[in-house]
Amino acid sequence: MKLILRLALTLAFIVQVGACTPTSSPSRSGAHPVTEPEPNTPTSIPKAQALPENVPPMPDETPTATTPCGAKECAKGTECVEYYGIAGKAGGTLYSCEVRCKSNAQCPTSAPTCKTIADGPGQVCR
DSSP states (O other), rough: OOOHHHHHHHHHHHHHHHHOSSOOOOOOOOOOOOOOOOOOOOSSOOOOOOTTTTOOOOOOGGSSSSSSEEEEEETTTTTTEOOOOOOOEGGGGEEEEEEEESSSSSSSSOOOEEETTTTTTTTEEO
């Protein structure tokens, strides 16, 4: 009896597996055909165009005081902070005008939170 049961289960398994196996190649109806790009057609994304020369700088970069800081000047009440970014010395020296702090009480109302900027200027008001 066990032998007959084992044969029946094996046969049922084979029939189910056979039902899942395709007998012919799958239909590609509704699929998008694969085509090769035409010769002399650009296949890469075009590079961004440069901004016109008359575009004003961002407000944070507008020189408003006399403290030199890299290629810009820092506003009154800020200091020039030199640091290395995530690339270390290989990335070159970076500059930013910051208000250094140890707590929120030292920060102005325009940048009320003392934050630590990792791989950046350190503890500054933002």
